Amino acid sequence: MCTLFSRCCSFTRVRLRLLGLCKTTPPATYLYTGPSKPNVRCPNSDLEKYKNLQKNFKRRLRATYSRFSGSQDKSVICGHNYVYSLEREGIYRMDRRQNEAELLLNLEQCSPGGEESGERGEWAVQRVRVSPSERHLAATIKSSHREQARCVVVKQGDAASTPKDLSHIIFTLDNVFSFEWANDEVLFYTTQEGLRCNRVFRLDLKSPAAVHRPVFEDTQPDVFVEVALSRDGRILTINSNSKTDSEVWLIDVTTPYLEPLLVQHRLPELMYHVEHWGDWLVILANTGPGQEYQVLKAPLAGPSLGSWVPVYTPCPGVTLKDMEVVGDHCVLTTREASGELALTVVPLANPLGGYSLLLPLWACSCESRRPGPAEPHDALHFVLSSPAHPQVPFSFHPKDKLLLSRPEAEGPSPEKGSGGKLSITKRLQVQSQDGTLVPVTLFHSVAAGRLQQAPLLLHVYGAYGRDLSMHFSPESRWLLERGWVLAYCHIRGGGELGLSWHRQARVEGKPAGVEDLRACLLQLHSRGISSPSRSAITARSAGAVPVGALCNTDPHLIRAVTLQAPFVDVLGSMADSSRPLTVEEREEWGDPTADPQHRLAIASYCPLHNIAPQCYPSMLLTAYSNDARVPLAGVIQYAKKVKEAVHTHLTALHGAECEHAPRVVLNVQPGADHFGPNHFDLMLEESALQLAFLYTELGLASPPRRGR
Structure with missing residues (x-):
């Protein structure tokens, strides 16, 4: 599977839910670093109004995170001899025979940039790969100061022989994005230059000098390249994807020095991704009805397009979200027409014997977990969650049709909050201006008769064919327990309803997403859910485009807005080809320099270029000084122009x-x-400031402070 860079807000792994979706670099895991002092923030007089309330909310959020710490994914990798886990100091391993843990990789000592900046405690592990026989471990570590990560290769030995210093770190590679072990001595990796990734290298540890050799390069300016290992560990894929087409090359891990084998050369509008099954490839491609995804298979010996045979085509209304080959079964995560998640199982030897299994009604997010070197490959391990419900581990055995939950630690009930209130999940549809039905997922714990007085926080994204994030959030759970209503609006431009849902709001169709957002707010209010004076919207990155456009056209529908890393200057960014991502993202936003119709479309909704004197909602705009995707200058200009428009009004x-x-x-x-x-304390500060802002601007009574 493949990822691309874009103006996105969160990490999605190399799985089907990425396909055609927002492509981002994996963010570092939040690591709580104890009492270490975070960066000193610059004073800002505009923030002083919220300072005291922010401190109160920060304490409450810290307690909420502590409540749900037992339900978080522990990022454990099970090897033949050791179990590896991520902790705040770095990567630990525990000897299965002795049941003793040791610090294998000290994060603080090998962090990129730590020497120059003099800062500690803000580095985080991004990705870990253990070689098949556990001779080596590779991990990328990242600072929030820069997107490029450093890959550290560690030589492992017996617990008794492992040195206590850093002499077991045998190699460091800068600016690495993806990497996989072909065997215990050969590592394939891609390098990141700026926000692009178009080259693959092979590191041979058998060579005395640890030779690096180039393996693959794609010179097209709009593609992103990465490497991934098949689930059975037999085939390594080189995935080269643009926003609209794909090309995949194969490397047999038993012969990693041979030239890669091309599956199918790039064709316009053909997107495909491959997995391995015996002498066959299992292919996910948008060759189904309406150019939607379907499952096909092709012989490994001759895998080009002419040999592709359909195996499974989803029914109308069913959307493929993820694909895994588990033993002799293709296991698909699907979104049913009702909006619920399900597992669809296709026996590859007998595709007609397939079946579907609905997942729990509350589940909104399904994250499959890659098996460790010692774990059996005949079961699928995954985690279900929703914004209101903590993570619950499951395992599915397709051969036996057996679905098991695996609660690994005692924790709060998924449905009930700390006060015993039931959290209600509703899936609604609202009608947009052109008649299109837009899905909305609603969460609340207050009685139906009190919904009109409840504050509403609406989440939205709507870009790159990426689903709106529906993972568990302690902040969201805290709000629900205090009577908030949370609405997740799955507007066009996202991927919730398939590739066509994305295509309807690309380039000249972008205004459709703004109309969807307007319809969601209007119909939620008309159904007796909150009111404009108690409604707020939150979004990140490209999600700021429909929000900013709505603030220009219908500011009376909401009272407050919080935007993080907001992409608000679409016209200026897409007209400047020297900026990062501009060329790659013209398939999403259009090219205003070459196409007058594109320019007119962008100019009609661009948040920065449609500001007018009126009473805007209150806005909290959080920007980051080292943001290479959304330039700080554009956010500053947007804030200045909105302030001026409000003052004029x-x-x-x-x-x-x-x-x-x-x-x-x-x-x-x-x-x-x-x-x-990355720093846990700074993350809490940012979330607490958003809560303080929302409570203040919506005129809500802040929760009373607790006594000692």
Whole structure:
């Protein structure tokens, strides 16, 4: 499977849910680093109003994170001899025979940039790969100061012989994005230059000098290249993808020095991704009805397009979200027409014997876990969650049709909050301006009769064919327990309803996503859910485009907005080909320099270029000084223009009464990149500030402080 870079907000692994979706670099895992002192923040007078309330919320959020710490994914890798886990100091391994843990990789001592900056405790492990026989371990570590990661290769020995210093680190590779072991001595990896990744290298540890050799390069300016290992560990794939087409090359791990084998050369609008099954390839491609995804198979000896045979085509209304080959079965995560998640199982030797299994009704997110070197490959391990429900581990055995939950630690009930209130999940459909039905997922714990008085926080994204994130969030759970209603609007431009859902809001179709967002707010209010004076929207990155456009056209529908790393200057960015991502993303936004229709479409909704004197919602804009995807200058210009528009509007009233005086607050986080801070304490500060802002601007009574 393949990922591409874009203006996205969160990590998605190399799985089907990426396919055609938003492609991002994996963010570092949040690591709590104890009492170490985080960066000193620059003083900002606009933030002083929220300072005391922010401290209160930070304490409460810390307690909430502590409540749910037992239900978090522990990122454990099971090897033949050791179990590996990520902790705040780095990577630990525990000897299965002695049941003793040791620090294998000290994060603080090998962090990139630590020597120059003098800072400690803000580095995090991004990805870990253990070689088949556990002779070596490779891991990427990353700072929030830069997107490029450093790959560290560790030579492992017996617990008794492992040195206590860093002499077992045998190699470091800078600017690495993806990497996989072909065997215990050969590592394939891709290098990242700026925000692009187009070259693959092979590191041979057998050679005395640890030779690096180039293996593959794609010179097209709009592609992103990465390497991935098949689930059975037999085939390594080189995936070269643009926003609209794909090309995959294969390397047999038993002969890693041979030239890669091409599956199918690139064709316009053909997107495909491969897995391995015996002498066959299992292919996921958009060759189904309406150019949607279907499952096919092809012989490994001759895998080009002419040999592809359909194995499974989903029914109308069913969307493929993920694919795994588990033993002799193709296991698909699907979104049913009702909006619920399901597992669809296709026996590869007998495709007509397939069946589906609905997952729990509350499940909104399904994250499959890669098996470790010592784990059996005939079962699928995955985690279910929702914004309101903590992670619950499951294992599925397709041969026996057996689905088992695996609660690894006692924790709060998925449905009930700390006060015993039942969290209700509803899946709604609202009608957009052109008649299109838009899915909305609603969460609340208050009685139906009190919904109109409840504050509403609406989440939205709608770009790159990427699903709106529906993972568990302690912040979301905390809000639900205090009477908030949370709405997740799956507007066009995302991927919830398949590739066509994305295509309807690409380039000239972008305004459709804005209309969907407007319809969601209007119909939620008309159904008796909250009111404009108690409604707020939150979004990140490209999700700021429909939000900013709505603030220009219908500011009366909401009272407050929080935007992180907001992409607000679409017209300026797409007109400047010297900026990172511009050429790659013209398939998403259009090319205003070459196509007048594209320019007109972008100019019609671009948040920065449609600001007018009026009473805007209050805004909290969080930007990051090292953000290479969304330039800080554009966010600063947007904040300035909105402030000026509000001032002009209020001045024109000549002292007449105004319902509310909106505040536009710009919070610039120094040192962080597009994905925000890695440091747990700084992450809490950012979330606590957003809560303080929302409570203040919506006029809500803040929760009372607890006594000792």
